[in-house]
Amino acid sequence: xxxxxxxxxxxxxxxxxxxxxxxxxxxxxxxxxxxxxxxxxxxxxxxxxxxxxxxxxxxxxxxxxxxxxxxxxxxxxxxxxxxxxxxxxxxxxxxxxxxxxxxxxxxxxxxxxxxxxxxxxxxxxxxxxxxxxxxxxxxxxxxxxxxxxxxxxxxxxxxxxxxxxxxxxxxxxxxxxxxxxxxxxxxxxxxxxxxxxxxxxxxxxxxxxxxxxxxxxxxxxxxxxxxxxxxxxxxxxxxxx
Numbered sequence: 001x002x003x004x005x006x007x008x009x010x011x012x013x014x015x016x017x018x019x020x021x022x023x024x025x026x027x028x029x030x031x032x033x034x035x036x037x038x039x040x041x042x043x044x045x046x047x048x049x050x051x052x053x054x055x056x057x058x059x060x061x062x063x064x065x066x067x068x069x070x071x072x073x074x075x076x077x078x079x080x081x082x083x084x085x086x087x088x089x090x091x092x093x094x095x096x097x098x099x100x101x102x103x104x105x106x107x108x109x110x111x112x113x114x115x116x117x118x119x120x121x122x123x124x125x126x127x128x129x130x131x132x133x134x135x136x137x138x139x140x141x142x143x144x145x146x147x148x149x150x151x152x153x154x155x156x157x158x159x160x161x162x163x164x165x166x167x168x169x170x171x172x173x174x175x176x177x178x179x180x181x182x183x184x185x186x187x188x189x190x191x192x193x194x195x196x197x198x199x200x201x202x203x204x205x206x207x208x209x210x211x212x213x214x215x216x217x218x219x220x221x222x223x224x225x226x227x228x229x230x231x232x233x234x235x236x237x238x239x240x241x
Contacts, residue, residue: 007196007197007198008193008195008196008197008198008199008218009157009175009195009199009221010225010230010234011159011195011240012230012234012235012236012238012240013230013234014157014158014159014160014240015238015240016233016234016235016238017230017233017234018124018125018158020228021224021228021230022104022122022124023104024224024227024228025122025157025220025221025224026045026104026105026106026122027045028220028223028224029106029120029122029215029220030043030044030045030106032215032216032219032220033106033108033204033213033215036213036214037108037206037213039111040110040111040112040210041108041109041110041111041117041206042108042109042111043106043107043108043109043120044106044107044109045104045105045106046104046105046106046107047102047103047104047105048102048103048105048141049100049101049102049103050100050101050133050134050137051098051100051101101126101134103124103126103127104122105119105120105121105122106119106120106121107119107120108120108204108206110207116148116150117150117151117206117207118150118151118152118153118204118205118206119145119150119151119152119153120153120155120204121138121152121153121154121155122155122157123154123155123156123157123158123164124158125158125160125161126138127161128156128158128160128161128162128163129161129162130161130162135162139165142154142164146180146182146185149182150182151179151180151181151182151204151205151206152178152179152180153177153178153179153180153202153204153205154176154177154178154180155177155202155217156175156176156177156178157175157199158175159174159175159195163176164176164178166188166190167186170190170192171190171192172192173192173193173194174193174194174195175192175193175194175195175199176190176191176192177190177191177192177200177202177217178190179191179202179203179204179205181205182205183208189203198218199217199218199221200217200218201214201215201216201217201218202214202215202217203215
């Protein structure tokens, strides 16, 4: 067995086990926040679904299975209806394949009036794929939350893909967290760190008069890593990409 130990985020997760890791991190973040939020707030897991047409050369492709079973027929077998057999060479064309993408995120809201206060996003590869529908829809949703006066925390634990846009160049890093407080927009707090460094502790803003909740990302990540036993699941002999 290949011995492998890395400080901070393990990049092999991104290459091999991202979908399950994303789901586990979302649940772990919810568990870490709830004791800090009650009794005024609660945090819930939500999911958005969109359909994207896949084409040749697209990195992420989902195979869809038909609902109709077709029997295999020998190529030169006569047509069951009888009569003369007409054989033609088919034209090989390409049909669009529609892939369904599901993305989980967290919403913090007040228990009294069910007011949406903060959204927490753990970015997925589809959010960062250049010129894709997933990225366009994500950036549009980002603007909608800004206009609605909702705080937004975006956690980017992916090395690959296009970074979230800012007017100024991002500081040099491999991983980022964007904390947008609705009353400070268009200014946002950007936390950044390098591969091999521990994940930071980050604030989660609530209503303006209330103190922030806090997430110790390194602690949450280590709990998930140990609970799911990524040290046994990941194949460290494989190239990252």
